[in-house]
Amino acid sequence: MSCSIPWGYLEPINNIYPRKILTKSTYTIGRHLHECDIVLDSPELRQHEYFIHLSSKHFIIECINNGRSIIFHDISRNGCYIDGELVHQSKISFQNSEHIISLALIENRAYKFIRLSGLFNVINLDERYLKANLLGSGSFANVYKAISSVTQTHRAVKIINKDHCEKQIGPGFSKYLYREVSIHGSVDHPCILRRFEVFHEKTNLFVEMEYAGGGSLYDRIHKTYIMTDDECKFIFYQIACALAYLHRLKIVHRDIKPANVLLMTNEKETIAKLSDFGVAKYVYASSRYLNTT
Template sequence: MITDEIMPLTLPDTQNADGLSQSQDSQPVPIIWGRLCPNNLTLKTMEMIKDEYTMGRSDSCDICFTKDNIKPKWLGVISKVHCKIIKERIINGNNDDIVVYLEDTSQNGTFVNKVLVGKGKRILLESNDIISLAQPVFAVYVFMSTKAFEGNDLPPELRCKYAVSRKLGSGACGEVKMVFSKIGCKRFAMKSIVKRTFSSGPRNLLNDPEKIMNEVKILKTLKHPCIIKMEEIVDTPRTVYIVLELMEGGELFDRIKGTNGLPEPITKIFFYQMVLAVRYLHERGITHRDLKPENILLADNAEVTLIKISDFGLSKLVDAETMMKTFCGTPLYVAPEILKTHGRGAYTSQVDIWSLGIILYACLSSAMPFSINDQNKGLQEQILSGRFCFPHSKFGKITYRAKELIKRMLTVDPKKRATINQVLLDPWLKDRSMQDVVHDLMRNKLGENFGPLIDLGAKYNNNKLNEIETCKTVIKRPRFK
């Protein structure tokens, strides 16, 4: 559960023979990331190594159009700086994404594949895109990327809109990749779920063609600031593609990992948003059934930010055995009533309350209330008995009300367990300042993608709010043994 991890340290070999033989004056070889291939014989190929290129009539342009390389009738309709081609590096944690786009700066228009970009607007460039100036028929260059985006396997209706970038993750129901819209260069997450046919062998409900659209139907009906937004859905005979808003801050799991627990005021802001989202679901007869820090996504990397709950498709796609293992291998977040019947009995939306209790405990302590390492009692026995404690090393500075709320949620009998409305009215969450912060996040138009700046010191009068003590203890992703 909680372990000290010592990661092996690999040092670069800076003293090899090749390194010593290089001249101190040697310069790195420029990397060619793209080429502009001319559409007529009078223009020259441009090998692209800089981050920005301009084309137009001005002598200062990287590609200068003159009467020597194009006809006078076209030269008269080209602006001094007609367009720019820009390579941009977008940093996402430890990963970098390279995006190439064209920006139209002309009076008479720049066209990509005969589609007008529009002055001041940008469009993503991919290999084989044709660039035309002033009119669609006046094609001057074809852009060729040395590292083309993936996405040739996408259906045409998605391939014409999006370019596929790196893989973001994968789970029980599919793979997730970052995609860029070709118009506007906006980033999204695209989940692909491969359908299965079952002519023989056991049925895998996670890929059952008859049930796979459940996620889509659920997502289409949900509209809440703290629930992930679906942009569009494309259903093909073999694969379902779901385009979702991209949450820049990653998973709550990663925010908790590597800390000694999140500050209680920060936890309260996150948890209040979770409760509002779950109440919204329960009011519509929807039980999530797989709430865990991995399915809580953060809008950005700010300490205070909007959160969104994801992966609703799993709420009815799963079979009993998969439900027992909660897709991670261990039933750390599963309610005792599910364990009692091995997932085959009837249970209510109260299972989400139990999961919320586990999440709250984890946020405050970076630990789990039930341990897979207990030598005296197995994990399932611990959960069924509902016995856990609040170690002083983890909860010594946590308020009494927060711990009482956890107890109310981690009550074994679902009939005695707090309901979502009772959780919402709990004294710990009756914090007007905290609620104002959350409501500001939810109302803010930028809150869909960026957490607004908030003076937490004024809200909470806590000068140490931003001091998060890091340590070597982490929550390990559960593994079933």
């Protein structure tokens, strides 16, 4: 059975493996040309040392309960590793939004499985990106990870609900929304999260942005480890550079906090970027907003 809405994406970690957007309820993956939905038998793969370890039918992945459950079933002679754990001749349920699939050997990292979240229902976005997991949510906006199935580029797409905005802010909400996207789109600095395109729909505003794979500084402070003085100084320096740039443009951010500082990777030494221009303003010499940021 096939449907128009994709539920998963097999993103190759090693480019000798084919990529696949998953729309059917069940896929069989392996070397067999006629009995597999995704065939692991390209000329590049045949020349690789990993090829001899692959089975004619290596694993099955299926979507059940209307997309609520993803089941992985190893049917190979040598097994699979899911996030480093051996799965051999057995089934497991995928619990997370992303999983690493290694075939036969733990070092043969073949795929990243990414659970998808339907469609954006915006032609310009759905033609280019797959809608992946929810990254964060606020009182009137959700941010989703988006993946290009062609280039594997990752983006973040902020979906702002206009009706919720009107309830929270009032009839003049559009002025605040357009000010946010306008200011964000006008700046260009290596320590400010890039804003790309904006799509206006009847009920939602879609903002395409740079994806920060390391999450927020808030998450790192509260959920990972105790940061060293040097790590803190490096992040502080980068945000200070971003603020100095904004102030030269007569822009005040007005919402500096760890949740609005995004980290590009999970490495300890990483690029930090200032985000969320929801309350940013242009100011002038007579403005009282020059007194604080």
